[in-house]
Structure formats: structure tokens, C-alpha cells
Amino acid sequence: xxxTGVLKGMAVTIKNFFDTYxxxxxxxxxxxxxxxxxxxxxxxxxxxxxxxxxxxxxxxxACDICAKECPPKCITIVKAxxxxxxxxxxxxxxxxxxxxxxxxxxxxxxxxxxxIYMDHEFELAEYDRMDALIYKKERLSRPWTHFEKIRxxxxxxxxERRAKDATKTAAAVKPAPPQASNQQT
Amino acid sequence: MIQxxxxxxxxxxxxxxxxxxxxxxxxxxxxxxxxxxxxxxxxAKYQMDYISNLCAVDYLKQSQIEIVYxxxxxxxxxxxxxxxxxxxxxxxxxxxATPLFRxxxxxxxxxxxxxxxxxxxxxxxxxxLMWDGFEGFPMRKDYVHEDEDRYVEHP
Amino acid sequence: MTNTIExxxxxxxxxxxxxxxxxxxxxxxxxxxxxxVVLDGxxxxxxxxxxxxxxxxxxxxxxxxxxxxxxPYTDRLDYFCSMTNNIAYALAVEKLMGIDVPExxxxxxxxxxxxxRLVNHTALVGFLxxxxxxxxxxxxYAFREREKILDLFESVAGSRMMCNYMRFGGVxxxxxxGFVDCAKAIVxxxxxxxxxxxxxxxxxxxxxxxxxxxxxxxKDLAVNASVTGPVLRASGVNYDIRKIDKYxxxxxxxFKVPLGTVGDVYDRYYVRILEMRESLKILRxxxxxxxxxxxxSQKGLIAAKSPRNMKVPAGDAYxxxxxxxxxxxxxxxxxxxxxxxxYHVRAPSFINLTILEDMCLGHKVADAIIxxxxxxxxxxxxxx
Numbered sequence: 083x084x085x086t087g088v089l090k091g092m093a094v095t096i097k098n099f100f101d102t103y104x105x106x107x108x109x110x111x112x113x114x115x116x117x118x119x120x121x122x123x124x125x126x127x128x129x130x131x132x133x134x135x136x137x138x139x140x141x142x143x144a145c146d147i148c149a150k151e152c153p154p155k156c157i158t159i160v161k162a163x164x165x166x167x168x169x170x171x172x173x174x175x176x177x178x179x180x181x182x183x184x185x186x187x188x189x190x191x192x193x194x195x196x197x198i199y200m201d202h203e204f205e206l207a208e209y210d211r212m213d214a215l216i217y218k219k220e221r222l223s224r225p226w227t228h229f230e231k232i233r234x235x236x237x238x239x240x241x242e243r244r245a246k247d248a249t250k251t252a253a254a255v256k257p258a259p260p261q262a263s264n265q266q267t
Numbered sequence: 268m269i270q271x272x273x274x275x276x277x278x279x280x281x282x283x284x285x286x287x288x289x290x291x292x293x294x295x296x297x298x299x300x301x302x303x304x305x306x307x308x309x310x311a312k313y314q315m316d317y318i319s320n321l322c323a324v325d326y327l328k329q330s331q332i333e334i335v336y337x338x339x340x341x342x343x344x345x346x347x348x349x350x351x352x353x354x355x356x357x358x359x360x361x362x363x364a365t366p367l368f369r370x371x372x373x374x375x376x377x378x379x380x381x382x383x384x385x386x387x388x389x390x391x392x393x394x395x396l397m398w399d400g401f402e403g404f405p406m407r408k409d410y411v412h413e414d415e416d417r418y419v420e421h422p
Numbered sequence: 423m424t425n426t427i428e429x430x431x432x433x434x435x436x437x438x439x440x441x442x443x444x445x446x447x448x449x450x451x452x453x454x455x456x457x458x459v460v461l462d463g464x465x466x467x468x469x470x471x472x473x474x475x476x477x478x479x480x481x482x483x484x485x486x487x488x489x490x491x492x493x494p495y496t497d498r499l500d501y502f503c504s505m506t507n508n509i510a511y512a513l514a515v516e517k518l519m520g521i522d523v524p525e526x527x528x529x530x531x532x533x534x535x536x537x538x539r540l541v542n543h544t545a546l547v548g549f550l551x552x553x554x555x556x557x558x559x560x561x562x563y564a565f566r567e568r569e570k571i572l573d574l575f576e577s578v579a580g581s582r583m584m585c586n587y588m589r590f591g592g593v594x595x596x597x598x599x600g601f602v603d604c605a606k607a608i609v610x611x612x613x614x615x616x617x618x619x620x621x622x623x624x625x626x627x628x629x630x631x632x633x634x635x636x637x638x639x640x641k642d643l644a645v646n647a648s649v650t651g652p653v654l655r656a657s658g659v660n661y662d663i664r665k666i667d668k669y670x671x672x673x674x675x676x677f678k679v680p681l682g683t684v685g686d687v688y689d690r691y692y693v694r695i696l697e698m699r700e701s702l703k704i705l706r707x708x709x710x711x712x713x714x715x716x717x718x719s720q721k722g723l724i725a726a727k728s729p730r731n732m733k734v735p736a737g738d739a740y741x742x743x744x745x746x747x748x749x750x751x752x753x754x755x756x757x758x759x760x761x762x763x764x765y766h767v768r769a770p771s772f773i774n775l776t777i778l779e780d781m782c783l784g785h786k787v788a789d790a791i792i793x794x795x796x797x798x799x800x801x802x803x804x805x806x
Contacts, residue, residue, distance in 0.1 A: 186494035370648020
């Protein structure tokens with residue numbers, strides 16, 4: 083009979099309508115600002131720079147690898163210099179242009195010093211289009227504990243590897259060189 | 268799987284076309300391109316009735332532009348084989364494959380748009396991806412890029 | 423009175439053709455796409471697609487970047503199926519480099535590709551109904567299912583749509599704990615959803631009246647015009663690269679290639695529904711056979727750690743896969759350097775548009791909309 087297909091279809095929509103009240107899986111959406119979906123551990127948004135203890139002592143050694151690997155070239159790094167003009171193993175300038183960054187995570191993958199990681203923070207807003215969206219080193223730095231909180235599995239693995247590397251280099255070179263060089267693999 | 272040497276020998280025997288192996292394809296002289304297509308399409312053994320891919324490559328050093336065609340046979344389920352043709356960079360004219368393969372229509376327009384290859388016999392050779400008033404061919408290796416506008420202040 | 427006026431004026435009433443530009447901003451064109459249409463009344467007498475509004479010269483961007491650098495950009499080609507785009511590019515480069523992909527990575531690739539096919543076809547069926555005028559109910563049912571799979575992608579690759587998951591010689595990371603169970607649950611819950619969708623749509627008289635015998639594409643013309651994917655299979659041509667090339671490990675899976683008979687919009691819709699069922703079969707088999715092991719080869723791992731120094735031997739290669747929209751191919755020329763010399767994308771939805779005019783001629787405007795919808799274009803891929 084003509085029309086039975088339409089009626090059957092209507093039955094489906096009516097069932098779905100009542101399911102939203104009766105079934106446990108009826109309402110699929112989450113009322114966002116009040117409720118949130120659980121965060122996936124591997125979720126990646128914009129990059130952050132991690133430090134171990136003091137915010138001034140970033141793990142980053144300004145090697146410029148991430149800036150060169152970055153496909154849209156959104157990272158600008160300038161090496162810091164001491165009073166004599168000798169380059170130090172830390173960045174003077176570390177800017178990430180958030181208007182250009184496309185959250186691909188290649189910086190994280192290529193960093194040999196475990197210094198740059200992708201953050202989970204996604205609720206970002208600025209009042210200015212040009213300058214405020216170029217994030218400086220101070221705004222990018224996060225403690226290592228923050229990373230341990232958002233990505234516990236990865237953090238555990240990285241901690242173990244770093245501890246192993248540190249003992250290895252300490253055993254090989256005595257006395258142990260300060261800071262950055264013991265992170266080199 | 269079709270061996271390129273076999274196709275080469277077959278083309279030489281039946282059409283008298285001298286071809287040479289080049290990378291993953293056969294380099295065919297420009298003047299005999301359509302004959303080769305027609306032969307491959309109509310020959311009972313090959314029946315290459317389907318053009319899978321068409322693209323241009325700019326060889327700046329040799330001052331040539333190469334058009335690469337990938338032909339495939341829907342009937343025999345064999346292929347794809349690459350057919351290449353080279354043309355001069357300045358005077359860039361290649362016979363169009365559209366009379367034989369409708370599928371080449373948009374791809375030839377794209378090659379014209381980005382590389383400036385003129386396909387003789389194409390009925391509607393216009394720009395397709397760039398806008399109509401655009402000058403130059405952006406995919407050519409000597410195309411001068413605009414400056415990077417990363418930190419340009421907008422008023 | 424009126425009668426006499428009508429009889430007097432009728433012979434001199436002349437009709438003229440009307441030129442209408444549908445798009446670029448139009449809800450039914452699936453993005454910024456324009457159709458310049460010449461109409462006689464409501465019948466289409468001429469149609470010219472206009473595109474390029476999203477053109478960003480993806481190919482040239484890739485030519486100025488390291489080999490891996492353009493991997494995230496391939497996500498943005500067909501943003502519904504970023505996983506398959508990644509696979510196609512990785513496949514072409516692997517062909518040129520001659521590196522192997524470990525067993526587990528191959529299975530992961532198959533799982534991701536088939537999940538992507540589910541995502542794409544589900545969403546497309548919803549959008550096709552949107553074009554038909556069933557406003558947003560089927561789309562939301564479809565998106566409900568799609569969302570679950572996107573959550574899976576997020577747990578694996580870190581991003582729902584821009585996955586950037588494949589690497590040359592394998593995949594970026596191993597599957598997280600509990601992934602297989604989640605994915606199995608989704609696969610098991612899919613057939614009831616498909617049945618519901620079919621109950622809603624397949625035998626619906628309105629859908630049949632609107633879709634059957636509309637936009638018929640004959641076999642020979644379809645082959646001649648290089649149409650690929652479900653559109654070609656709906657016309658009855660058995661062409662599925664998974665079966666023909668058997669790239670990766672597709673020779674190990676047992677699945678059928680559903681074919682249409684008429685080649686109209688209805689067939690294209692139904693072929694996609696059937697394809698989803700075949701994808702589910704492949705997925706079930708893949709979950710069963712998935713074994714432990716490395717997910718990326720040693721050579722690939724070194725390349726992924728330092729993409730800037732990765733060199734690809736000189737030569738050219740054409741890698742192609744069966745993407746949900748059709749044959750997605752990457753033609754790559756290397757001169758032995760760290761950047762591709764030439765990088766060309768054979769985008770299925772771009773080439774499928776070649777035949778749009780022929781399919782639409784003689785139909786009404788409303789039919790042109792659903793014919794376009796049934797081709798399944800994504801403008802990120804059309805314009806590149």
C-alpha cells in the first residue's frame with residue numbers, strides 16, 4: 083500500500099522522540115558548560131612549554147628543531163645570551179602564533195628534550211586579534227605536574243625514560259654536567 | 268600487471284612509435300600521443316578505457332613540462348600504467364585527451380590553470396581553481412611568491 | 423472578456439531562459455560551490471560548476487615542506503575522512519621509499535579506514551536527506567553515530583577530525599587501552615542503527631519518488647568520465663581498489679563489493695548503506711586478527727623523529743586507495759631531497775564533478791540539488 087513506508091518512518095521518529103525521555107541512551111548530548119565529557123588523554127590542542135621546578139628554567143634549550151619542523155612555521159625562537167654574549171641553553175624569546183598553529187603535534191613528536199607538549203586547554207579567547215594571540219614564553223610555560231595531571235600514562239613513561247637517561251649520563255660522565263646536557267639521549 | 272616493456276614493444280610494432288621508459292611511465296612523443304591513447308583504448312588486449320589521473324610536472328632545469336597520464340582498464344582490471352609526454356615550457360601545447368576520455372576535462376583545466384599547459388582540442392579551457400582575472404601560473408617552479416604575510420599589520 | 427484577452431495575447435507570449443547562480447553560499451551546495459544554471463522554466467538546460475573558493479594551492483604548500491610536514495595538511499583535504507587521506511599519502515611515499523609497514527600497523531590502518539568509511543557514508547546519507555527536504559532529523563540520527571566514532575579517533579590520534587595519525591612506515595602511536603573493546607561495542611551497535619535508518623528511509627515512498635530514475639549515469643559514460651567510488655559502483659561497474667590493488671592487507675579480508683543496477687540517486691544511496699555493512703564485516707574480522715607487535719618500522723620511526731632530514735629516493739610513484747568518496751591518489755615525484763619535487767592529489771570528488779552537468783540536464787532544479795548531494799563532494803578536496 084502506498085504510504086506504509088512513510089508511516090514506518092514516522093514510527094521511527096516517534097520512537098526516537100520518546101526514547102529521549104525513557105531510554106538511558108536517549109539523550110546523547112551533554113549540556114556543555116555545566117557538564118563535560120571526560121577528556122581523552124591524547125587530546126591535543128595548543129602547545130605548552132614545560133618546566134620542572136622554576137618557571138624561569140624551562141626544559142627548552144632553544145635548539146630550534148620544533149621551529150624548523152613546524153609545518154605552518156608558527157614558532158619563533160631566539161636563543162638567550164649571557165653578559166659576554168655567549169649563547170645560553172635557554173630561549174630568550176619563544177613565541178607561538180596561535181592564529182597560525184594548526185594543532186598537528188609535530189613539535190611534540192620531534193622535540194628531543196621533552197620540552198614542548200600539546201595541552202588540553204581549549205577554552206581560549208582574547209580581546210585583540212594581533213598581539214594577544216601570539217603567545218609568549220611566559221604564557222606558554224606550565225609545570226611538569228600539570229602535564230602529569232592531564233596525561234598520566236605518557237607522563238609515567240617519560241619520567242621513567244628520563245630517570246634512566248639521567249643515571250646513564252651520570253655514570254658515563256663524572257661529575258655530572260649541569261642541567262640540559264644530561265637530558266640529551 | 269602490465270609490464271611497461273611489453274607495452275613499449277607493442278606500441279613500436281603496431282604504431283611505429285618510439286617510446287622510452289622514464290620513471291614509472293612511458294615517455295611518448297607529443298605528436299603521437301593521441302594515437303597511443305587511441306591504440307591503448309581500442310586494442311583488444313589492453314582496453315584502457317579509463318583515465319585515472321592526469322597531472323603536470325614542471326622540470327625547470329630541462330625547461331620542459333611533463334604531463335603524466337595514468338590509464339587503467341576497467342574491462343581487464345589491469346593497470347594503471349603511466350604515459351608521459353613532454354612539452355616545451357615556453358610554448359606549452361599538448362593535444363587534449365578529452366575527445367577520448369571525458370574524465371580528463373577538469374584535470375586538463377586544472378593543469379592549464381596551474382601550469383599554463385594549453386590542451387589543443389579541449390572545448391572549454393578556462394581557469395578552474397584560480398579566479399578568471401588571475402595572471403601567471405602558480406604551480407610553475409619559477410612563479411614568484413608573494414611575501415610572507417605573517418606579521419603584517421592590518422589597519 | 424478575459425478569455426478574449428488571453429487568446430489574443432497568447433501567441434505573442436514569449437518565454438526566455440533564465441540564468442541562475444546557485445551558490446556559492448547556499449545550504450545545499452555542501453560548502454562554497456557554485457552552479458551556474460540556465461533554466462527553461464524549472465528544467466535545467468545547462469549547468470556549469472564553478473569552484474575554487476577554498477583553493478589554497480595545497481600542492482604547492484606541500485612542495486615547500488618536508489615530506490612529513492604535509493601530512494597534517496592532507497587531513498584538511500577531505501575533512502570528513504582524514505584517516506584515509508593520511509593512508510593514501512603514506513602509501514605513495516612508502517612505495518617510493520620501499521619501506522615496509524608492520525603487521526599491527528596494517529591492521530590499525532584497515533580499522534581506521536573502515537571506521538572512516540562508516541563516518542563518511544553515515545553523514546552522507548543524512549545530508550542527502552537534508553537536500554531532499556527531510557530537514558535535519560536524519561542528519562542528527564547520523565551524527566549521533568558518527569560522534570561515537572569521532573570519539574574513538576580522538577582517543578587514538580588526539581583529534582576528532584584532523585587526525586594526522588599515519589606515519590611513513592606505520593602509525594603514530596599504538597592504540598590506547600580499551601580501544602578495541604570500545605570499537606567492538608560500536609561495531610556491534612551499528613547494525614541496529616543501520617536497520618533503523620533503513621526503516622526510516624529505504625522504503626519511504628517520498629524518498630523513492632524523488633530519487634528513483636533521477637540523475638541516471640550510464641555505465642559507459644561513468645567509466646569514460648573517470649567517476650569513482652560509490653557513484654561508479656551504483657552504475658554497476660565493479661571497481662573497488664581494495665579488491666583490485668589489494669593495497670596493504672586487504673587481500674586477507676572477506677567482503678563483497680555492492681553494485682547498483684540503474685545508476686540513479688537511489689542506487690547511490692543504497693550502495694552506501696550496503697557498503698557500510700561490508701565495512702562492518704571487515705572491522706569484525708580485523709578485530710579478531712589484530713595481534714600485538716610494533717606499530718611503526720624502525721626506518722619510519724627515525725624519519726618521524728626528524729622529518730627535516732628524511733630523504734626519499736629519486737623517482738616517481740602513484741599511490742592510490744579506495745577512499746570513501748572514490749579513488750584517492752597521490753602522484754609524487756622526488757629528486758632525492760627532503761622535499762617533494764611534485765606532489766599531486768587526485769581528488770575523487772573533484773573529478774566526480776566532471777559529469778555533474780550530464781546527470782542534471784533535463785531535470786528540475788530540486789533534482790540537481792540531490793544529484794549533487796549524491797555525488798558526495800567535500801569542498802576542501804575539490805578546491806585543494
